[in-house]
Amino acid sequence: MKVKVGLVKCNTYDSKELDTAIEKAMTLSGGIDVKGKKLLLKPNILSDSDPAKALSTHPEFVRSVIKYMQKAGASEIYVGDSPGFQKPGYTGRKSGIRQVTEETGSIWVDFTKETSILKTENAKLAKEFKVPSVLNEVDMVISLPKMKTHQLMYFTGAVKNLFGLVPGLGKSKYHVTYPNRHNFGEMLLDLLEAVKPAYSIMDGVIGMEGPGPGNGYPRPVKLILASPNAVALDTIASSIIGYDPMQIPTNKLALKRDLGVNHLSDISVEGLKVKDVKIDDYRLIKSKIFQNVIFDLFHFSVFEKFQQKMKPKPYFIEEKCIKCGECIKICASDANWFEQGPNGKFVAVDYNKCIRCYCCHEICPVDAIEIRK
Ligand code: SF4
Ligand code: SF4
Known part of the structure; x- marks a missing residue:
């Protein structure tokens, strides 16, 4: 049925x-x-x-x-x-x-x-x-x-x-x-x-x-x-x-x-x-079809790490950031932290540790994180 x-x-x-x-x-x-x-x-x-x-x-x-x-x-x-x-x-x-x-x-x-x-x-x-x-x-x-x-x-x-x-x-x-x-x-x-x-x-x-x-x-x-x-x-x-x-x-x-x-x-x-x-101009998140096909074939960890690095990264926009720290609290990989710069503190990130989960982007209250290559 x-x-x-x-x-x-x-x-x-x-x-x-x-x-x-x-x-x-x-x-x-x-x-x-x-x-x-x-x-x-x-x-x-x-x-x-x-x-x-x-x-x-x-x-x-x-x-x-x-x-x-x-x-x-x-x-x-x-x-x-x-x-x-x-x-x-x-x-x-x-x-x-x-x-x-x-x-x-x-x-x-x-x-x-x-x-x-x-x-x-x-x-x-x-x-x-x-x-x-x-x-x-x-x-x-x-x-x-x-x-x-x-x-x-x-x-x-x-x-x-x-x-x-x-x-x-x-x-x-x-x-x-x-x-x-x-x-x-x-x-x-x-x-x-x-x-x-x-x-x-x-x-x-x-x-x-x-x-x-x-x-x-x-x-x-x-x-x-x-x-x-x-x-x-x-x-x-x-x-x-x-x-x-x-x-x-x-x-x-x-x-x-x-x-x-x-x-x-x-x-x-x-x-x-x-x-x-059906809507033909809905703004979608682009799917990486080639990466997905390859990944379906090989699920082993070396390839996984490589694939992780190819994904778009979170960029923290200093001018928009209100320093609430929510993105740091939610990051389970400890990949970001506050650092002191010439204009006060800013969010620093270690892209080697970042697993591209985008939780930080999801929770930022002021849209201060962009996801791009
Ligand atoms: S969640 Fe957004 S506003 Fe808050 S510290 Fe992170 S980047 Fe800045
Ligand atoms: S994408 Fe995920 S792992 Fe990377 S900085 Fe944001 S919360 Fe941390």
């Missing part, structure tokens, strides 16, 4: 339009029985920033999903995320998602407070993950990704969104252990297998293009996608914004694993047609 992806139009974050579009996307994609179930909704909150920046799932989108799940009979709804550089006690207030959670009678969860270990038998690389304990209490996890570009993985959607379940800076160790796109992608699929999200609903009303996930530009896409299969959803969403979906490591690697989609023809798009909504 084919895996369904519901694809519907939604022009704005107006609540009436959102409610109708989310219900339609859910119905088209087969829906889910949440009656009497405890749910964890996992929006993508990259940082506590204004919703207009399109860094995070829009709070009104989260509100509409909560309303839909409540109407469908969910017994309890938890909402949370753990952006990489936020400390314990992160409130999610500036993103507006905390307020929506409280206003709808749902429960906000601080992922760093109580944690447990989640294991998976089917892992290729990462057999266990430290996750918030709320995962043991809920019956279902629902991924609510934002449609965005991503420097490391080219695209971030329903699969990558689950990485936010790993509390705070705990994410950094995965960047160090799995520094290249192939292994990082396999690790994300291990997490997908461990969490087994019951459904994914993507906020593509306003996506992010250009240097995402933290420094891109809002781009109205006016779409909502829903699917019981995160890989199917990402495959369709990435092709809508102009990628060959097989350029996205998690999509490509997933086809070789038993994750419900073994071939693109296993996916059936319901509602709108992809060809009618």
Whole structure:
């Protein structure tokens, strides 16, 4: 049987339009029985920033999903995320998602407070993950990704969104252990297998293009996608914004694993047609196809090191930098530090140590880090 992806139009974050579009996307994609179930909704909150920046799932989108799940009979709804550089006690207030959670009678969860270990038998690389304990209490996890570009993985959607379940800076160790796109992608699929999200609903009303996930530009896409299969959803969403979906490591690697989609023809798009909504000028992260092909053939460490060095580097722009130190705190490779220069301190970097994870770029609050050759 084919895996369904519901694809519907939604022009704005107006609540009436959102409610109708989310219900339609859910119905088209087969829906889910949440009656009497405890749910964890996992929006993508990259940082506590204004919703207009399109860094995070829009709070009104989260509100509409909560309303839909409540109407469908969910017994309890938890909402949370753990952006990489936020400390314990992160409130999610500036993103507006905390307020929506409280206003709808749902429960906000601080992922760093109580944690447990989640294991998976089917892992290729990462057999266990430290996750918030709320995962043991809920019956279902629902991924609510934002449609965005991503420097490391080219695209971030329903699969990558689950990485936010790993509390705070705990994410950094995965960047160090799995520094290249192939292994990082396999690790994300291990997490997908461990969490087994019951459904994914993507906020593509306003996506992010250009240097995402933290420094891109809002781009109205006016779409909502829903699917019981995160890989199917990402495959369709990435092709809508102009990628060959097989350029996205998690999509490509997933086809070789038993994750419900073994071939693109296993996916059936319901509602709108992809060809009618495809965008041909979405600003994408360029994929190094030649490097990817070579790397697929040789995964050994000498080549890995060489490949790492060929990747674009983070450049720290002194004039823009406000010396907050977040990029230094998050760097798991100890590749950057403050140094004293003639105009005060600046961020220095050792490119031999830098693993090109781009976490610094992701978290810089003032767009003072450029990724280029
Ligand atoms: S995160 Fe950005 S602003 Fe803060 S120290 Fe690093 S480069 Fe400067
Ligand atoms: S300097 Fe930036 S890109 Fe390089 S390893 Fe550190 S966080 Fe990652």
